Amino acid sequence: MVLKIIVLIKQVPDIERVRFDVETGRIDRSSAPAEINPFDLNALEAAVQIKEKLGGYVIALSMGPPQAVSALKDAMARGADEAILLEDKKFAGADTWATSYTLAGAIKKIGAYDLILCGEKTVDGDTGQVGAEVAEQLNIPHIYYVSRIVDFNERNVTVVSEMDDASYTIEASYPVLVSVTKDVNKPRLPTLKDKLRAMKSEVKVWHAADLEGFVDLNCVGYFGSPTNVHKVVIPQERCREGKIFRNVEEGLENILNVLKDRRLI
Amino acid sequence: MDKLSYKNKIFVLTEYRGEKFHPISFELLGKGKEIAERLGGELCAIVMGSRVSRDSCMNLIYYGADRVFLYDSQLFAEPNVINFKHNLVKLVEEEKPDIILIGATHFGRSLAPRVAATLKTGLTADCIDLEVDEKGELIQIRPAFTGNILAHIKTKTKPVMTTVRYKVMSAGRMDLERKGLIVFKDAEEPKERNVKIVGKYEARKLNIADAEVIVSGGRGLGSPEGFNLLKELADLLGGVVGSSRTPVDEGWISKEHQVGFSGNTVKPKLYIACGISGSPQHLAGMKDSETIIAVNVDPSAPIFKVADYGIVGDLYQIIPLMIKEIKARKVNKG
Ligand SMILES: Cc1cc2nc3c(=O)[nH]c(=O)nc-3n(C[C@H](O)[C@H](O)[C@H](O)COP(=O)(O)OP(=O)(O)OC[C@H]3O[C@@H](n4cnc5c(N)ncnc54)[C@H](O)[C@@H]3O)c2cc1C
Ligand SMILES: Nc1ncnc2c1ncn2[C@@H]1O[C@H](COP(=O)(O)O)[C@@H](O)[C@H]1O
Numbered sequence: 001m002v003l004k005i006i007v008l009i010k011q012v013p014d015i016e017r018v019r020f021d022v023e024t025g026r027i028d029r030s031s032a033p034a035e036i037n038p039f040d041l042n043a044l045e046a047a048v049q050i051k052e053k054l055g056g057y058v059i060a061l062s063m064g065p066p067q068a069v070s071a072l073k074d075a076m077a078r079g080a081d082e083a084i085l086l087e088d089k090k091f092a093g094a095d096t097w098a099t100s101y102t103l104a105g106a107i108k109k110i111g112a113y114d115l116i117l118c119g120e121k122t123v124d125g126d127t128g129q130v131g132a133e134v135a136e137q138l139n140i141p142h143i144y145y146v147s148r149i150v151d152f153n154e155r156n157v158t159v160v161s162e163m164d165d166a167s168y169t170i171e172a173s174y175p176v177l178v179s180v181t182k183d184v185n186k187p188r189l190p191t192l193k194d195k196l197r198a199m200k201s202e203v204k205v206w207h208a209a210d211l212e213g214f215v216d217l218n219c220v221g222y223f224g225s226p227t228n229v230h231k232v233v234i235p236q237e238r239c240r241e242g243k244i245f246r247n248v249e250e251g252l253e254n255i256l257n258v259l260k261d262r263r264l265i
Numbered sequence: 266m267d268k269l270s271y272k273n274k275i276f277v278l279t280e281y282r283g284e285k286f287h288p289i290s291f292e293l294l295g296k297g298k299e300i301a302e303r304l305g306g307e308l309c310a311i312v313m314g315s316r317v318s319r320d321s322c323m324n325l326i327y328y329g330a331d332r333v334f335l336y337d338s339q340l341f342a343e344p345n346v347i348n349f350k351h352n353l354v355k356l357v358e359e360e361k362p363d364i365i366l367i368g369a370t371h372f373g374r375s376l377a378p379r380v381a382a383t384l385k386t387g388l389t390a391d392c393i394d395l396e397v398d399e400k401g402e403l404i405q406i407r408p409a410f411t412g413n414i415l416a417h418i419k420t421k422t423k424p425v426m427t428t429v430r431y432k433v434m435s436a437g438r439m440d441l442e443r444k445g446l447i448v449f450k451d452a453e454e455p456k457e458r459n460v461k462i463v464g465k466y467e468a469r470k471l472n473i474a475d476a477e478v479i480v481s482g483g484r485g486l487g488s489p490e491g492f493n494l495l496k497e498l499a500d501l502l503g504g505v506v507g508s509s510r511t512p513v514d515e516g517w518i519s520k521e522h523q524v525g526f527s528g529n530t531v532k533p534k535l536y537i538a539c540g541i542s543g544s545p546q547h548l549a550g551m552k553d554s555e556t557i558i559a560v561n562v563d564p565s566a567p568i569f570k571v572a573d574y575g576i577v578g579d580l581y582q583i584i585p586l587m588i589k590e591i592k593a594r595k596v597n598k599g
Contacts, residue, residue, distance in 0.1 A: 015411045015545060025414060039527070096378070097387060120527070126409050127390035129378040136382035141347060141460040144375035147520070158463070163344050164370045165282060165472065169464035176460070182527050183520055226387030231417040235408070240557065241573035244564070248583055251576035255558060256590055258574060262556065264478065264502060264535055265591050 003056035005047040008118035009040045011064050011071035015123045025232030036071045039119025041187040042180045047117050048079035050152055057081050063091055063102055069203045077190035077198035088208040093222030100133030105215035114174035120181045135177040143170050147183040273306025276362040281314030289368035291328050295437035297366055298329035303397045307331045313349055315342035326445035338452035343462050344372045350379045351455035362424050369428035377428050387420035389427045411526050412549035432532045471521045478504025478535045485540015489517035494584050501591050509541045525550035539580040543568030
């Protein structure tokens with residue numbers, strides 16, 4: 001038996017470089033190159049490590065615009081055996097519920113699977129909700145904030161989940177969805193050979209019509225989304241004292257007085 | 266669900282662990298009360314725990330709950346999300362609340378999406394503010410893009426569900442005169458059983474999110490030993506040591522100490538950043554601290570843009586002097 005692993009991957013802008021229009025709050029996605037969401041690289045690395053030990057088949061699955069093909073090629077360079085992009089105008093503007101609904105529909109179409117891996121959260125949406133919502137739509141358990149994969153075999157996986165006041169070791173039988181933090185591993189860099197191989201391989205693109213029978217098209221995209229963004233603002237930075245000293249003695253004197261005034265010393 | 270059956274009922278999911286309520290519970294009640302008053306609604310606190318003290322449930326009433334739904338069962342001894350989900354969904358179907366507030370703790374953020382997906386309703390993550398607009402609709406305000414923007418979000422479906430960040434709402438005042446009802450509920454065990462908690466292997470030693478003073482170090486420390494110096498300062502100030510991601514990745518300090526987008530979000534009274542440049546991911550976790558002090562050799566480091574006070578210079582010169590001065594002042598005082 002080979003393990004079938006699905007990794008959820010989102011293409012996101014490089015957050016260090018992306019620019020925002022302060023007036024309108026609009027995000028200028030063309031201002032920054034797109035990449036795989038950093039936490040999803042950890043999910044992919046975990047999948048590839050399991051495959052290397054146990055044998056398996058890794059599918060990278062993403063919903064996004066046509067450009068997201070490049071993120072999926074990158075995923076193949078990093079060890080995914082197959083890549084599927086859900087791309088359609090009808091899918092655009094989805095919130096986490098509609099996103100997870102669409103992803104779950106595609107997973108049903110893929111058919112049997114053992115393990116689904118995803119990242120803790122995306123650097124743009126930053127909700128961390130999509131994983132658990134996918135699991136619920138598929139009616140399988142999920143384990144969040146996984147910092148370590150302790151053990152795995154053909155039937156189950158044992159992981160460490162970081163809850164608020166304690167870490168828990170959790171054992172789950174397949175199928176299960178696991179959402180990982182950056183502590184789970186260090187994603188490797190693809191070699192030139194891997195990149196060349198991936199360039200030539202094909203990313204499957206599924207449009208809305210391809211999900212017929214698996215999703216109700218009234219429930220996808222903007223119109224299927226229960227929440228919508230009604231305004232975006234650039235946060236007003238708190239007005240800070242902004243007293244920067246180049247002279248150490250003067251700086252220390254000032255800072256110590258402030259600490260004393262605020263009863264911190 | 267039938268929209269007419271809702272009568273401005275607001276649910277707050279409390280978190281009961283280690284024989285007490287996590288402070289987020291009272292913060293949610295504070296905000297919940299404000300919304301309930303604005304909408305003329307009822308505020309209900311949901312308690313799911315094991316061996317829950319009845320007295321402590323009275324506190325929920327003193328802090329604003331009109332009704333407390335109390336589930337006291339072994340099923341809630343560990344954070345096994347499926348048990349919580351099953352019972353919460355059942356209660357929501359019976360009581361039909363309009364709004365559900367859940368803490369954006371790791372537990373809350375693992376549970377809430379599961380519940381929202383079952384109820385086929387919208388969920389807004391990690392809100393830092395909630396407002397009621399003139400139409401009586403809830404506006405949920407949350408950071409996105411690693412804290413670079415704030416999105417105002419509305420939910421079309423009922424119930425409106427949101428998770429709320431710790432330490433951004435205030436608990437309101439305790440009123441011992443307040444009356445309320447405690448409703449005892451029986452917990453039901455769900456059938457799904459293919460996830461097993463096999464061990465609770467390590468209680469967190471450090472809860473940096475609760476610290477009032479944090480002295481953090483970054484790559485500028487140059488070595489793990491640098492944290493000894495920061496620890497000395499933190500101890501003097503009654504605080505704890507924090508870190509940017511770099512020292513954690515380098516293995517200089519454990520990950521519980523990490524502040525930022527992929528670590529802890531903190532909001533202490535005082536945050537001292539030593540040898541930290543101030544990347545957007547670091548700022549996302551600490552920029553709401555009350556007072557920020559930065560020490561960095563590079564005057565153009567972005568950390569100085571959010572600092573109240575900063576010293577341009579070598580932390581290995583400045584921090585020992587600061588320690589010496591604080592000690593001297595303490596001696597003078599005593
Ligand atoms: C998805 C993602 C999530 C991330 N999450 C986090 C997170 O949660 N937290 C986080 O911190 N980072 C996070 N990062 C990493 C972040 O992008 C930066 O790389 C990191 O914050 C830099 O850490 P630093 O400031 O310690 O190091 P640097 O940026 O290298 O800065 C070191 C600073 O030390 C100063 N310095 C050097 N020597 C001295 C001296 N002797 N005295 C005084 N100053 C000195 C230098 O001038 C410099 O400004 C994340 C990145 C990604 C992509
Ligand atoms: N559009 C998408 N396509 C595929 N996977 C996604 C998508 N959005 C989110 N995910 C997955 O869900 C995780 C959490 O995302 P989020 O809820 O947006 O913070 C990500 O790390 C991804 O693994």
